[in-house]
Amino acid sequence: MMRQVEICRVKDNIGYRIRKLRESKDYNQENMAGELGISISAYSKIERGVTDPSVGRIISIAKILGVEVSYFFNETSAVIMEEPGSSYGYATKQDIAALMSIINTMKNDIRKLRNVKSVQAGKQKKK
Secondary structure: OOOHHHHHHHHHHHHHHHHHHHHHOOOOHHHHHHHHOOOHHHHHHHHHOOOOOOHHHHHHHHHHHOOOHHHHOOOOOOOOOOOOOOOOOOOOHHHHHHHHHHHHHHHHHHHHHHHHHHHHHHHHHHO
16 A cells, blocks of 8 residues: 555656656647647646546546556656656657757768868968
8 A cells, every 4th residue: 555655746746757758759738628628728737747637637638648557656667767856758749859969060060171171181281
């Protein structure tokens, strides 16, 4: 049987886990709210932990996100992607796309610098 402290910890993490999973699938709150038949504000309150979702609502969210309901409650199945408030951890597709863009820009900058360096080296050899 779970102690009250453990119950509170799981309860506090449900909204967080829902949000991280939704973001990882590139779903937005508007789509989730529409699928659930609730307002965006009501859905946002679930993710922020302001509102405790009903069992039926959690089942619906799990179906939409393609996971078992236990994902939101079981410490090990939640794949502890990131603790709330930490500055590292699980990256969404948007995060990865932004990082890839930065990497490609840096690769282009490196190519340009190498070209400048080789041009300068060629000029010095002619002197």
